[in-house]
Amino acid sequence: MMSLADFYNGKRVFVTGHTGFKGSWLCSWLKLMGSEVCGYALEPNTDPSLFRILELETRVKSVIADIRDHEKLDAVISEFDPEIVFHLAAQPLVRRSYKEPKLTFETNVLGTVNLLEAARSLESIRSFVNITTDKCYENREWVWGYRETDAMGGHDPYSSSKGCSELVTSCYRASFFQNTDIALASARSGNVIGGGDWAEDRLIPDIVRSLVTDKELIIRNPKAVRPWQHVLEPLSGYLLLGRFLYEKGQQYAEPWNLGPHEIDSLCVEDVLRKFIEIWGKGSYKIESEGNPPETTLLRLDVSKALQKLGWRPQMTSEEAIGRTIEWYKQFYADQEAAKSLLEKQIREYEEKLGEAGA
Ligand SMILES: NC(=O)c1ccc[n+]([C@@H]2O[C@H](COP(=O)([O-])OP(=O)(O)OC[C@H]3O[C@@H](n4cnc5c(N)ncnc54)[C@H](O)[C@@H]3O)[C@@H](O)[C@H]2O)c1
Structure with a gap:
């Protein structure tokens, strides 16, 4: 079977949110495969920034x-005339969404509408992947993984906005794209880790900040279970999906869960302990009071992606944490070398995919 690299070589790919953590990894991978990439996003809002x-x-x-400026977005995307669209631009932080709910809904819901509207008038697009999250599901606090057919929901503004983005996606698919060449899917993945994330209020960036400044880390929700994965895992799912939509069309135009194997759904404290053990130092304190409520049990059922996309996680949680630490340590020792390490990690991951026949 043709490899992902063979498929993406020479393709024109539009990526929203390219200045963010996942967007930077995705653009690096696409460039390594030889794609022509156009990114659309705000200035990076962390320092350092990947x-x-x-x-x-x-x-x-x-x-x-x-992304809220629909005239600008229309002009940029129609000039680039992409074949494949990955929509990652979002206000992705739960805590910030409590402080700025309107901005979160405008960006995550109307931003998606703006992009879908712009896509409607373009004949070049074959695949459109909207990146949402596992948090889009109505949370039942049950032990089973959510399936793609479960109801959308979300108590906090971020989760709700992503549930809305899913509903918008399914509406556009049914109302406008069904009999067209544009195949529209969404991808729901869990919490990702990897080198180069410095976002506020996220576990790994918080751990790294505390380690490099020798400060004790304060954590909330230590027992919250999340589907953690290395960033390359969902990205490989997005890329695979983009390709299936392009080659096989509407039969893949639906929502897809991408998450770890059941055994690798860890709680916050497990991740933290492993991180400190592999890094070789660090300490933390638990302070749960006064924090906005967050879901404590969240698992994804990924059977559909395993069966129909042939996608599967390639790393254990230990490996994912190991690679993340390897990158941050390199960055704090030698920034230039961290650049090539990221490409090396992508190449090594491609080899794993090749060995797995993906
Ligand atoms: N990081 C995770 O653990 C995780 C998990 C599940 C889903 N996601 C989703 O993946 C996507 C990327 O997340 P990330 O972790 O890279 O976040 P990030 O904050 O690093 O990046 C967000 C990107 O969106 C852009 N953006 C924000 N507001 C915008 C606006 N108004 N107009 C244009 N661009 C705007 C930013 O400039 C940035 O490029 C998001 O849609 C997020 O919801 C992330």
């Missing part, structure tokens, strides 16, 4: 603009 470290502004066509 986008800046990788100098992606010189390697992709990078447009710094707001």
Whole structure:
């Protein structure tokens, strides 16, 4: 079977949210495979920023603009005329969504509407993948993994906005894309880890900040179970899905869960302990009071992606944490070398995919 790299070589790919953590990894991978990439997002909002470290502004066509500005978005996407769209731009932080619910809904829901509207008028697009999250499900606090057919929901504004983005996606698919060449899917993945994330209020960036400043880490919700994965795992699912939509069309135009094997659904404290053990130092304190409520039990059923996409996780949680630590340690020792390490990690992951026949 043709490899992902063979498929993406020469394809015109539009990525929203390319200045963020996942977007920077995705653009790096696409560039390694030989795609022509146009990114659309706001300026990076962390310092350090993976986008800046990788100098992606010189390697992709990078447009710094707001997804809420539909006129600008229309103009940029129609000029680039993409074949494949990955929509990652979002306000992705739960805590910030409590402080700025309106901004979160405008970005995550109307931003998706703006992009889908822009896509409607373009004949070049074959695949459109909307990246949402495991948090889009109505949370039942049950032990089973959510299936793609379960109800959308979300108590906090972030989760709810992603549930809404899913509903918008399914509406556009049924109302506007069914008899067209645009195959529209969504991908729901869990919490990702990997080198180069410095977002606020996220476990791994918080651990890294505490380790490099020698400060004790304070954690909330230590027993919250999440589907943690290395960032390359869901990205391989997005890429696979983009390809299936392109080659096989509407039969793949549906929602897809992408998450770890059941055994690798760890709680926050497990991840933290493993991280400290592999890094070789660190300490933490639990302070749960005064924090906004968050879901404590969240698992994904990934049977559909396993069966129909042939996608499967390639790393154990230990390996994922190991690779993450390897990258951050390299970054704090030698920033230039961290750039090539990221590419090496992508190449090694491609080899794993090749060995697995994906
Ligand atoms: N990181 C995770 O654990 C995780 C898990 C599940 C799903 N996701 C989803 O993956 C996507 C990427 O997440 P990330 O972790 O890379 O987040 P990030 O904060 O690092 O990146 C977000 C990106 O969206 C862009 N963006 C935000 N508001 C925008 C606006 N108004 N106009 C244009 N661009 C805007 C930012 O500039 C940035 O490029 C998001 O849709 C997020 O919901 C992330």
